Amino acid sequence: GESVGLHLPTLSVQEGDNSIINCAYSNSASDYFIWYKQESGKGPQFIIDIRSNMDKRQGQRVTVLLNKTVKHLSLQIAATQPGDSAVYFCAENTGDYKLSFGAGTTVTVRA
Amino acid sequence: GAGVSQSPSNKVTEKGKDVELRCDPISGHTALYWYRQSLGQGLEFLIYFQGNSAPDKSGLPSDRFSAERTGGSVSTLTIQRTQQEDSAVYLCASSFDRGNSPLHFGNGTRLTVT
Numbered sequence: 585g586e587s588v589g590l591h592l593p594t595l596s597v598q599e600g601d602n603s604i605i606n607c608a609y610s611n612s613a614s615d616y617f618i619w620y621k622q623e624s625g626k627g628p629q630f631i632i633d634i635r636s637n638m639d640k641r642q643g644q645r646v647t648v649l650l651n652k653t654v655k656h657l658s659l660q661i662a663a664t665q666p667g668d669s670a671v672y673f674c675a676e677n678t679g680d681y682k683l684s685f686g687a688g689t690t691v692t693v694r695a
Numbered sequence: 696g697a698g699v700s701q702s703p704s705n706k707v708t709e710k711g712k713d714v715e716l717r718c719d720p721i722s723g724h725t726a727l728y729w730y731r732q733s734l735g736q737g738l739e740f741l742i743y744f745q746g747n748s749a750p751d752k753s754g755l756p757s758d759r760f761s762a763e764r765t766g767g768s769v770s771t772l773t774i775q776r777t778q779q780e781d782s783a784v785y786l787c788a789s790s791f792d793r794g795n796s797p798l799h800f801g802n803g804t805r806l807t808v809t
Contacts, residue, residue, distance in 0.1 A: 615795075616795050618797055618798075620800075625802070626802050626803075627699070627786050627788075627800030627801050627802045627803050628738070628786070628800045629800070630797040630798075630799065633797055635795075673737060673738070675738075677795065681726065681743055681745065681751075682728075682740050682743060682751075682754075683738075683740075683798060684740075685730075685737040685738040686737055687736060687737040688736075688737055
């Protein structure tokens with residue numbers, strides 16, 4: 585079965601608000617996690633990654649939080665913009681080279 | 696520099712025909728992956744190449760699927776005797792090493808089998 589899952593398949597957010605996208609994983613051996621953004625007709629685009637020895641990492645307008653105790657990963661997007669509308673995937677590496685992807689959360693930004 | 700390039704971007708074929716999908720990875724990336732994405736779904740691992748090592752073919756759904764990587768660079772995914780259930784977007788990705796660095800994806804080939 586799928587080891588990575590997103591809590592909500594869709595998220596609607598008002599432009600300018602903060603977005604939080606959640607992801608649960610089941611494999612406690614997972615040591616590397618990545619968030620991807622996929623726009624229509626394009627391949628997944630790397631947003632940010634985090635290793636299991638960290639619990640928080642920040643990028644430009646994005647923050648990833650990792651809670652290994654409850655095997656939960658989240659992506660926070662600050663001041664969401666129309667260009668943030670896309671499908672967001674979390675992916676985990678369980679110790680080999682294959683990333684396991686969740687089904688994705690579709691984020692829609694309302695003007 | 697240039698990203699991962701895939702061709703063709705779209706392919707329509709008749710059931711039973713063979714197709715070849717091409718991937719040009721980022722220069723210097725030793726690892727190359729093929730994934731499949733069905734409509735509205737996540738990504739399904741197909742095959743992995745790393746340097747000169749034997750590829751991991753464990754994700755290939757049937758023996759109609761094969762892939763090769765020539766000279767450690769360009770890769771071709773071949774689907775023989777295509778079926779309608781093969782319709783999907785086929786994504787190629789490359790990375791520097793084994794799984795602990797981000798995969799960089801191409802824009803995929805959208806395959807439609809009629």
